[in-house]
Amino acid sequence: MIMRNSSEWTPRKRILTAMRRGMADRVPVIPDISNMVPARLTRKPFWDVYLHDDPPLDEAYINAVKHYGMDGWYIYDNATMHEEPRWNRKILNKTDEEIRVEHWIDTPHGRLEQLISYPVNDPPWTIRGIIRNFKEDVPKLLWYMKHKPLETLCRHRWKIGELGVYGVAIETFMGFWVWVRDGGSMQAIMDFFEQPEMMKEIHQVYLEFVERAANHIVHEKSDEILLAGSASSLSLSSPSIYREYDLPVVKLVSSICRKAGVIAHQHTCGRSDMIVEINYHETDVNVMEPLERPPGGDVNLADVKQKFGDKFCLKGNVNTFETMLNGSPKDVEEEAKACIDAAASGGGFILSTGDQCGRDTPDDNLFALIEAAKMYGRYPPDKQTRERVGEHGG
């Protein structure tokens, strides 16, 4: 049944309804501004947000949700990267452009270290990853993953309230490995070929950690678990690596979610068409995003809706570069309308962007996206929308 009075629909209820493939008052709209845009809106150096928590990124995001009048999606508690006990930090160098900070934690096998740069106007990036020497550093990491306490993981559960859904992220195995591995994605990929036995051992420990984390998260009544799988993209990875290393994580987490009645939501940007299909047949994932279209991705939204819309809520996919960053508000409106026509029919669609919006995405374009959902995404569709969708065969 559709509740007609939109005041009855909070953003959280609206999103959860769509995630369960239902129809709320309208299509929810969640441009992915999880990172750079909220930091920009603070008008402070980015290191204030990312290093000094002034304000913390999650609070900057909630302020951005209010600023744009959008539906919110809180994903700032990440089980994989959860720092508990808190890592030690030491500022090594500060210039006008960046602050370099060493992070470390001691384990019975020795110290785990990471060197991170916090630029003044961009998010932080890792200069030196945790795993530099395979033989020396992997035992420390395995100990850390086995012993990391998770009791405080969902401590920010209250922050988003009815402004949006609360999700806790768990990285796919590729996401985890790229995060910890020194030498970047290329080295991380080569490890699968050069250190296969060691990678299998690390994978097993990670699966055990993921099981522990997922059970804890559903127990804490999170609205969803986000399978953070940017690095699982087939722009970076391959179907065989996805099947061997990531799919077991996705199956495990989505199965735990299904049993607990919690949404399992996967983000895999770039080329992901094949991953959508694999997940459709082999997992309990409920939501797939961001369904990036060419040139960055390979997803056709209407096609995915037709083939997999009976299982997945789809979230996407207005292009972040061509449209959100470099297009006009009219371009945004047109592409948003096309997305709604392609995927909103019957519910189970969240209007969003094809990946995270860049820092300099114009405010007018973000407002245009949100307005498009309110204007063209109403349920039940009005006559004009029905005719338009009929014309386009959506």
Next chain:
Amino acid sequence: MEDKALQDLVTALENGYRDRVVKITQELLEKGVAPEIILKSGLILGMSLVGEKMKKNEMYLPEVLLSASAMQSSLKVLKPYLARDRVESRGKVVLGTVKGDMHDIGKNLVGIMLQGSGFEIIDLGTNVTPEMFADAVKTHQPAILGLSAMLTTTMLNMKTTIDYIGGLGLRSKMRIIIGGASVRQQFADEIGADGYARDAVAAVEKVKEFLA
């Protein structure tokens, strides 16, 4: 016999079998096959097939990296013989990700595919200042300078780099190509780059076009 071994080399390279690629390379050299033939009819041909497959989504980055790793191992074996025979590369390309940007996957892939096409690559890495680019141009005198940027903020440093190099009078014998997720042809035109490539395969085509 030689053709069959070269075909085996191409197949092993496509499959990323590093040890086999090295073994066949050594066997061909022992049989007296000219290193230039091994390079052109084995490695370059093999990597061009890899590029084609990548373009058609029949190969993925990890598999391309395996093939590239096999090619580099073979090149190590070949290098002294190529030097002995004075076989020259198709041209020098200096590559780097501009200042403030640590992203390197696309840039590395461009380097791999160009190397696989017979070009000599001088990779300056990431977070490269205009001064570092200029020094490399003076030292190596490349035919092509490739600038990469992933971020919308750092792409502006492409213009700074181009302006700096132009100000030093270093552009007359060199073309500048830019690429990266946030970059488009229009931006290349605006900042005075000579070309734009949307991916590694397009970068190889653009370099070949400029050096034809």
